[in-house]
Amino acid sequence: MFRRKPAPDIQLRARIGTDVAARVEANPRVVNAGASAAQVYYHDDFLDPGLCRLLIETIDANRRPSTLLSDRAGTGFRTSESCDMDRWSPTIRPIDESIADLLGIPPEHGETMQGQRYAPGQQFRAHHDYFHDKESYWAAMQASGGQRTWTAMIYLNDVEEGGATWFPQAGIKVSPKRGLLLTWNNMKPDGSPNELTLHEGMPVVEGTKYIVTKWFRERPWTVHSG
Ligand SMILES: O=C(O)CCC(=O)C(=O)O
């Protein structure tokens, strides 16, 4: 009898999941967040305060309303402001490379680091970072490096109140803390999308929240214009 082989992209995603998890598990500064439903880890003080401040200044100088890939979400879904960080700048590049090195993923797989700023009341409602292959954007994403595997986020400041990153189904809530890097695998260990990685950036109540986010693709990321 024939047993159908898993598609190659599923195998690739499974391998990335295993390799990255093994690498971060072996890093004494990385802590497993303890979710059984998803591979979630954090690293305290990943970025020093001076660099956090510099990134905040860059975000403030370049911010514009955040956008969404999905055509299904309504207004109010992602109300923050964002900007792309220039990966070739002498300050951003080493940070980019250190995140990639932490995970053991080649830097070329990383999308441009994105800065985000949330004022009081602003939020990013519950979503998945992986691409849904039924959505209209999928063909373009597949052509530009394929599925998103791991996400890495760094909180650039402490926030007076609110602004936690909440994974309601995996049962994890992380409060912003300057320099803390949070990372998770958007795929399951078998390489299929992990729906339990659903997460949201909860509304900021008091203060301003600044983060940078990197999404890693299964293959090298390429920008397609037009
Ligand atoms: O702001 C947060 O805590 C979450 C941000 C997020 O989910 C994202 O940028 O994909």
Ligand SMILES: [Fe+2]
């Ligand atoms: Fe997200």
